[in-house]
Amino acid sequence: MNAQTLPGAAGNGASPDAEPILAVENLSASYGAVRALDNVSLAVPAQGLCAVLGANGAGKTTLLRTLTGLHRASSGRVLLEGEDITRLPTEKVITRGLAHVPEGGGVIVELTVEENLRLGGLWRSDRRSSTTFDEVMDLFPPLVERRTKTASTLSGGERQMLAIGRALMGRPRVLLLDEPSLGLAPLVTKQIFTLLRDLRDRIGLTVVLVEQNAAGALSVTEHGYVLNQGSVAAEGPSDGLLADDRTRHAYLGF
């Protein structure tokens, strides 16, 4: 990955898909003196499924938080559909079509299931908002019967569904997910991964999937990045990373 393949090169007759829908250029971020992201660059093609892997503390969460403006970038740029969103406040970033399901889901347990979902679509003032609600409900049958219950009554898997559903309510172009498999049974994890793939196929969603579960994430995505101590240590097609023993042993631990 280098800067030459990023926007700028896209103008000369290449197909529109050649320009990544989400481009991260030399992004760095710190917590005080601790540098958590160091010159990270990524390019995620439209309707791509992309995994971001790495050990605890590698910087995965910091990366997603910096992308949506929850954490300040100290240098570098984030481009969404070619537009610089690096310094936008989070609530503006969301309205540009970048959704973020944070670590743990960020479901609001004091609100009902329905309120959580509606919240995700409030900023859209268009009339389609109620169609979206029904569509999202259709995706997650377990949520339908719990519609009027507070989210505190949901299981871990149902919370993750609700979190994803809330993000989808804003009809995003790109969905960032931070360890959706955390604490879930393998079967539920598999369902969620399958859902992500379906969403891409059906509504053309682009997905960036941060995972500790490297094997699972690589088997569902097309491209993967491996972070190590805040830098990209390896990247490539997911099946390649899966087959590459050196990367697997060094960074992915399986």
Add this chain to the structure above:
Amino acid sequence: MNYFITLTLNGLASGAAYAALALSLVIIYQATRLVNFAQPALALLSVYTAYTVTQLTGSYWLGFAAALTTGLLVGAFVERVIVRPIARTSQLNAIIVTLGLLLVVQGAVGMIWGNEQHGFRYAFSYVGRFSPADVFSLVAVGVVALLLFGLYRFTPLGLRMRAAAFHPEAARLSGVKVGLMLTAGWGIASLIGALAGMLAGPPFISPNVFDVVFVFGITAAVVGGLDNPFGAVIGGLLIGLGMSYVSGFVGPELATLTALAIVVIVLSVRPDGILSRPTARKV
């Protein structure tokens, strides 16, 4: 029996003002985990504004409207310009600043309007054992509580405000302008505080007129659980009732102690307040 009913109605009427003040504290506490000690000062500014407007125009209701508007605007201003920049450094500093603001505003009101008492009229006649003014207090606070409930529960703005209060980051990730919601919350809270002032102020106002009322208001908020609007209303009415019964049956000199007794009793049985749901907060 008649006497008991009278005491009950009077208790509810004075409790209504405590309930309104408690409500104004709880709205802000819920959103920012901060006890707004400046609330009586904002009510003071609102009530003195009403006083002046009524003097100039001769209309009580213009004054009333001016009080609520002042509460709304000054509350929003205080959050945006004074509290927010300081809360960024530390929550404790912000609380202390609200306390300081109380003293500053009381001093300023004394300088502008004088420290002596001014006569301040009731909305309606206060004669009778359950006077029109008493009825107005209860109805006004009841209506405000219902409107507030409707706002929070059924409107998009209310949903945004609750989301911002419970989980600012998740709210932001849902496109909510969390800062704006805080400002709105302070405005609404201070509007309700101004209403409390309009009810508790008469027959005389002075820069310290709300000191005692504020103590009862904060007591009511604590009794209700500090982050539960319903609890605040019930707490306010409970304290109004308790004080009315004790001063009617035992003696007025014990009325203030009653408020303290209610706090001690309620908190020893339910440490998190009458209606609190301690488990929901843990997550």
